[in-house]
Amino acid sequence: MADELAGCSHLTRAPLDLAVLLELSQGPEDGALAVFGGTVRRHNDGKQVRAIDYSAYAPFAERRLQEIEAEAVARCGxxxxxxxxxxxxxxxGDLSVLVVARSEHRAEAFAAARHAIExxxxxxxxxxxxxYSDGTHAYVMGCxxxxEHHG
Amino acid sequence: MTESQSDSTMVVECCGVLEELCGGPEYRLRLPHIPISVAELIERLAAEQPAARDMLDRTACAVGDHIVSRERLLQRGERLVLLPPVSGG
Structure with a gap:
């Protein structure tokens, strides 16, 4: 599994670092910065969560994350x-996802961050x-x- | 495994909950012919792993980094990836 993420810049097994993204994204014309972070919460559907194990199909996930960044810029300004x-x-409490958006004014930054996380x-x-804390586990059924995601 | 057996086998990659339902991250499937449609391959997998059938109905399929339709013909050497409903974030 060691090289599963080889070539992936948007997926990592290391803790996410907001400071790095702030540094990477800064620009002198920006007057707005929106940050969204997703964190692991203790309860879900009435069960006590001990941890969450995140997995990905890396080649596809990496491409989609890159596309989402571009879509957020193009669609939200x-x-x-x-x-x-x-x-x-x-x-x-660990960060699972980070979104950083910058724009001249706040509306575009908020919109881009919202678009990206959705x-x-x-x-x-x-x-x-x-x-779960009782020793069981379950996959979260999402979307x-x-x-349409066929690029 | 003989040459003819290996020729009729495809490896399917099982992601997310399908890894549990199919017994591991990869599932080796003996097939009557190749090329084979994604739909037929999925049906054969569901017949072998009935506990996975409902999830397979909700599963997208990919080759490489692109989603493919159930009508898509899989060629020898291609690797089908099964992508159940996603829950990132």
């Missing part, structure tokens, strides 16, 4: 949008398996992929 997703077993949830082949 932001100057830049960066998306990173973490894989592997995450503990309560697109991640609907169209990127990433799965979460919740590990079906469709051929």
């Amino acid at each position: 932001a100057r830049i949008c960066l998306v990173r997703h973490r894989l592997g077993e995450l503990s309560i 697109a991640v949830k609907h169209s990127v082949p990433i799965w979460k398996r919740e590990e 079906e992929l469709h051929e």
